[in-house]
Amino acid sequence: MQEREEAEELVTPGEVLGKGSQLKAGRGAYFLPQNGTVYASLTGRRSLIPPSPLSSDQRPTVEVTGHSAHGAIPEPGSIVIARVTKVMARMASADIMCVGPKSVREKFTGIIRQQDVRATEIDKVDMHSSFRPGDIVRALVLSLGDARAYFLSTAKNELGVVSAESAAGATMVPMSWTEMQCPLTGQIEQRKVAKVGGQA
Structure with a gap:
């Protein structure tokens, strides 16, 4: 697998890896259909994996392998x-x-x-x-x-x-989808509140 090693280079999130017409997005990469481009979704080393000789799709797969142990990576839709x-x-x-x-x-x-x-x-x-x-x-x-x-x-x-601290330093309680209240002072503050079960 030496061809994989030679292609390695460091990339960062959002960096263009290539065109979707020539590459498939593997781990650590994603394809944006709007412009047909493949981007890196994490910091790490870029590597190309050759297609299987039996595959009808002969585009190589581009992967980005994180330099540290894999934490979670935000992806569109998550x-x-x-x-x-x-x-x-x-x-x-x-x-x-x-x-x-x-x-x-x-x-x-x-x-x-x-x-x-x-x-x-x-x-x-x-x-x-x-x-x-x-x-x-x-x-x-x-x-x-x-x-x-x-x-x-x-x-x-x-x-x-989902969680906010009031001016008094207490964790506020959601009152509606636009308001949260401080349990210590009763002060109401405006927020774009996430709906929780049973809330109006």
Whole structure:
């Protein structure tokens, strides 16, 4: 398998690995149908695996093998848990901590854009009353955006803030899909709350 070794090079998430017409996406890579391009989804070594001589598809498979033990990798369509780090007028950024039930081992940044916060009245979304730094959110990975960040969406009812700390330092209780309350002070704060079972 020496041809696999020679093709190895270090790549980072979002790096273009090639065209889907010439390569198949293997582990650590994904294919974006919109532009027919294969991208890396993690930091690691790129390697090409030759096609089986019996396969009708003679494109080699490109894989990216992580340089550390494999943690979970966000992929378009996966549900992630992320901690909000910064809230701006048109978007919020967050550090992705878990993909599904598995924790991540590398740093992945997520961006929640204003248009991806909720499904209705998108033009009225106020980022500062949807999220605050430190909030834990459940979100859907839409795609790998630019600058090595994943675009996240909280537009479904079950997505949004799952845990938030109030100004008094207590874990807040969801009151509705737009409000959470501090159990210590009774103070109500605005959030884009993830729907939990039995909640209105």
